[in-house]
Amino acid sequence: MSDPIKILDGAVTLYQRTSNGARTWTARYKIKGAKGYVVAATGKRDLEEAKEVARERFYELTADHRRGIAIHSRTFSKAVEAYLEDQQVAFTTGKSPSGRCATIRRIRCAAGPAS
Known part of the structure:
Protein backbone atom coordinates (compact mmCIF):
# COMPACT_ATOMS: atom_id res chain seq x y z
CA MET A 1 0.00 0.00 0.00
CA ARG A 67 -31.13 11.36 5.82
CA GLY A 68 -31.06 7.87 7.30
CA ILE A 69 -30.02 6.17 4.06
CA ALA A 70 -27.72 3.19 4.62
CA ILE A 71 -24.13 3.94 3.64
CA HIS A 72 -22.78 0.43 4.26
CA SER A 73 -23.47 -2.46 1.92
CA ARG A 74 -25.41 -5.41 3.23
CA THR A 75 -23.40 -8.55 3.75
CA PHE A 76 -24.27 -11.58 1.67
CA SER A 77 -25.60 -13.34 4.75
CA LYS A 78 -27.96 -10.47 5.54
CA ALA A 79 -29.21 -10.35 1.95
CA VAL A 80 -29.85 -14.11 2.01
CA GLU A 81 -31.64 -13.82 5.35
CA ALA A 82 -33.93 -11.07 4.01
CA TYR A 83 -34.75 -13.19 0.96
CA LEU A 84 -35.42 -16.24 3.08
CA GLU A 85 -37.73 -14.31 5.39
CA ASP A 86 -39.74 -13.20 2.35
CA GLN A 87 -39.89 -16.79 1.11
CA GLN A 88 -40.98 -18.04 4.53
CA VAL A 89 -43.87 -15.55 4.52
CA ALA A 90 -44.82 -16.66 1.00
CA PHE A 91 -44.76 -20.30 2.11
CA THR A 92 -46.88 -19.74 5.23
CA THR A 93 -49.45 -17.72 3.28
CA GLY A 94 -49.69 -20.38 0.58
CA LYS A 95 -48.03 -18.31 -2.14
CA SER A 96 -45.01 -20.62 -2.40
CA PRO A 97 -44.85 -24.38 -3.06
CA SER A 98 -44.23 -26.63 -0.04
CA GLY A 99 -40.91 -27.85 -1.46
CA ARG A 100 -39.45 -24.41 -0.88
CA CYS A 101 -39.36 -24.93 2.90
CA ALA A 102 -36.57 -27.54 2.60
CA THR A 103 -34.72 -25.29 0.14
CA ILE A 104 -34.92 -22.42 2.60
CA ARG A 105 -33.39 -24.55 5.36
CA ARG A 106 -30.53 -25.65 3.06
CA ILE A 107 -29.78 -22.06 2.01
CA ARG A 108 -29.74 -20.90 5.63
CA CYS A 109 -27.23 -23.61 6.52
CA ALA A 110 -25.00 -22.78 3.54
CA ALA A 111 -25.09 -19.00 4.04
CA GLY A 112 -24.19 -19.14 7.71
CA PRO A 113 -25.38 -16.74 10.38
CA ALA A 114 -26.37 -13.20 9.43
CA SER A 115 -24.01 -10.74 11.04
Missing part, protein backbone atom coordinates in the same frame (compact mmCIF):
# COMPACT_ATOMS: atom_id res chain seq x y z
CA SER A 2 1.25 3.48 -0.82
CA ASP A 3 1.68 6.13 1.83
CA PRO A 4 -1.82 7.25 2.80
CA ILE A 5 -2.91 10.78 1.97
CA LYS A 6 -5.48 12.38 4.25
CA ILE A 7 -7.93 15.05 3.12
CA LEU A 8 -10.90 16.80 4.70
CA ASP A 9 -9.26 16.93 8.13
CA GLY A 10 -8.54 13.21 8.08
CA ALA A 11 -12.12 12.13 7.32
CA VAL A 12 -10.94 10.67 4.00
CA THR A 13 -7.79 8.65 3.47
CA LEU A 14 -6.55 7.95 -0.06
CA TYR A 15 -4.13 5.14 -0.86
CA GLN A 16 -3.01 2.92 -3.71
CA ARG A 17 -3.04 -0.82 -3.20
CA THR A 18 0.12 -2.45 -4.46
CA SER A 19 -0.86 -6.09 -3.91
CA ASN A 20 -3.33 -6.28 -6.81
CA GLY A 21 -1.28 -4.25 -9.29
CA ALA A 22 -3.95 -1.57 -9.64
CA ARG A 23 -2.70 1.97 -9.91
CA THR A 24 -6.03 3.60 -9.08
CA TRP A 25 -6.62 5.36 -5.79
CA THR A 26 -8.89 3.89 -3.14
CA ALA A 27 -10.65 6.06 -0.56
CA ARG A 28 -11.54 5.19 3.02
CA TYR A 29 -14.27 7.41 4.47
CA LYS A 30 -15.07 8.03 8.13
CA ILE A 31 -18.55 9.53 8.33
CA LYS A 32 -19.33 11.31 11.61
CA GLY A 33 -21.90 9.35 13.59
CA ALA A 34 -21.60 6.23 11.42
CA LYS A 35 -20.04 3.00 12.60
CA GLY A 36 -16.82 1.91 10.89
CA TYR A 37 -15.51 3.03 7.53
CA VAL A 38 -16.75 3.02 3.96
CA VAL A 39 -14.11 1.95 1.43
CA ALA A 40 -14.48 2.54 -2.30
CA ALA A 41 -12.27 2.82 -5.36
CA THR A 42 -12.13 6.26 -6.93
CA GLY A 43 -11.41 4.83 -10.37
CA LYS A 44 -8.71 7.48 -10.88
CA ARG A 45 -4.97 7.13 -11.35
CA ASP A 46 -4.27 10.84 -10.99
CA LEU A 47 -4.11 11.93 -7.34
CA GLU A 48 -5.83 15.29 -7.87
CA GLU A 49 -8.70 13.66 -9.75
CA ALA A 50 -8.96 11.02 -7.03
CA LYS A 51 -9.13 13.74 -4.37
CA GLU A 52 -12.00 15.43 -6.22
CA VAL A 53 -13.93 12.16 -6.57
CA ALA A 54 -13.30 11.38 -2.90
CA ARG A 55 -14.53 14.81 -1.76
CA GLU A 56 -17.74 14.47 -3.78
CA ARG A 57 -18.36 10.95 -2.47
CA PHE A 58 -17.68 12.05 1.12
CA TYR A 59 -20.34 14.75 0.90
CA GLU A 60 -22.79 12.29 -0.70
CA LEU A 61 -22.17 9.73 2.05
CA THR A 62 -22.54 12.38 4.75
CA ALA A 63 -25.84 13.58 3.29
CA ASP A 64 -27.14 10.02 2.93
CA HIS A 65 -26.23 9.23 6.54
CA ARG A 66 -28.01 12.34 7.79
